[in-house]
Amino acid sequence: MTAITPIQPAVSETVSKDQFREAMSRVGSAVHIVTTAGDAGTAGLTVTAFSAVSDAPPIVLVCVNRASRSNETIKRNGGFCVNILSAQDQAMADLFAGRMSADPNEDRFQGLKIDKTASDAPVLPGCLAALDCRLQNFVEVGTHSVLFGAVHAIISGTDGPGLIYRDRGYHAL
Numbered sequence: 516m517t518a519i520t521p522i523q524p525a526v527s528e529t530v531s532k533d534q535f536r537e538a539m540s541r542v543g544s545a546v547h548i549v550t551t552a553g554d555a556g557t558a559g560l561t562v563t564a565f566s567a568v569s570d571a572p573p574i575v576l577v578c579v580n581r582a583s584r585s586n587e588t589i590k591r592n593g594g595f596c597v598n599i600l601s602a603q604d605q606a607m608a609d610l611f612a613g614r615m616s617a618d619p620n621e622d623r624f625q626g627l628k629i630d631k632t633a634s635d636a637p638v639l640p641g642c643l644a645a646l647d648c649r650l651q652n653f654v655e656v657g658t659h660s661v662l663f664g665a666v667h668a669i670i671s672g673t674d675g676p677g678l679i680y681r682d683r684g685y686h687a688l
Contacts, residue, residue, distance in 0.1 A: 557637065559623055574666065596647050598639045599643045604641055607641075632668060633668055643672045647668040650662060
């Protein structure tokens, strides 16, 4: 797997980082926890930047901040699991977003009853579904890596409303 040449984003002369963030806070996005496990270790983080790319073959993408410890762990492990959260998973979303502890090295999986995918990535309890992915490629864009994963297994979870993040708060959908 070889990363594509980094995209050099145009620098906006008229839109500030704060203006952009405020506008993006108005977008409702489903909440997911991306997990990984392997030789590089176990890691997980909360994301809203996730999308299906193709259904034949099934490919998804997830955007991860390049400064995140999970970013490099996912790349080195070569795979990840996208846990699609239910409306009841707000506390878990906050835990994996780092809002529950000031310690960035805290084991966020401690005390959770997790299952494992075929590739060993953690599947979190109560998720609506989980997508077990092999990292196919990634592109570095601005502050984030866009990670492309081939979906090799889907684990069905619970039924119920999904968790959405909008206007800097959680909502059920």
